Amino acid sequence: MELIKNYILTLSSSLFIIPGTYVLIYKKSIFSIITYSVSIASINYWLDPSNQHKLFYDKLTSYTACFLYIVNSLYYMPTIKLKIITIMSVFLYYVFYRLSCHLYRNNNPNWLYAHFFFHLLVNLSKWLLYLNL
Numbered sequence: 001m002e003l004i005k006n007y008i009l010t011l012s013s014s015l016f017i018i019p020g021t022y023v024l025i026y027k028k029s030i031f032s033i034i035t036y037s038v039s040i041a042s043i044n045y046w047l048d049p050s051n052q053h054k055l056f057y058d059k060l061t062s063y064t065a066c067f068l069y070i071v072n073s074l075y076y077m078p079t080i081k082l083k084i085i086t087i088m089s090v091f092l093y094y095v096f097y098r099l100s101c102h103l104y105r106n107n108n109p110n111w112l113y114a115h116f117f118f119h120l121l122v123n124l125s126k127w128l129l130y131l132n133l
Contacts, residue, residue, distance in 0.1 A: 005112050006046050012119035013042035019126040027133045031072075035126060038065045042119075066090065073129050086128050093121035 020035030038061045045051070045058035073086035096118035103111035 006049060008112065009115060009119065010043050010046040012116050012123075013039055013046055015119065015123050016042070016126065019123065019130050023130040023133065027130065029130075029133055031130060031133070034065050034068060037061050069125065069129060076129065077132055082128070082132065086125060089121060089125040089128060093118050093125065096121060 016035050016039035020032045020039065023029045023035065024032035041054075041058045041061040045054040048054060070087065070090055073090075074083055077083040077086055096114050100111045100115035100118055103114055
């Protein structure tokens with residue numbers, strides 16, 4: 001069962017490759033490097049979640065990308081409404097990340113769904129930014 005959980009989160013981490021490829025091909029943007037880095041670090045971690053070094057690099061790339069996402073959303077989003085939506089998306093995916101951590105620490109199997117949803121929200125937020133570059 002643990003292997004299935006790892007594969008589910010590996011799959012959701014690999015979804016980041018789609019907006020990364022879009023921004024590379026259609027926008028010719030360096031954002032693709034950031035997105036690929038997050039995806040690779042996340043996939044690498046979920047293939048062996050007991051490895052603390054992989055967790056460190058996963059969190060390092062994720063936090064760096066989140067910071068860059070916030071800064072670039074504030075710069076590139078054309079309207080105040082879109083800027084607010086993108087910042088709220090960061091808040092929302094942070095809530096789901098913290099929820100997944102809390103559920104995991106309390107041995108609640110629903111942590112997997114919260115973390116999967118967190119990955120989907122991150123993916124959606126990437127699309128919000130990349131479509132407005």
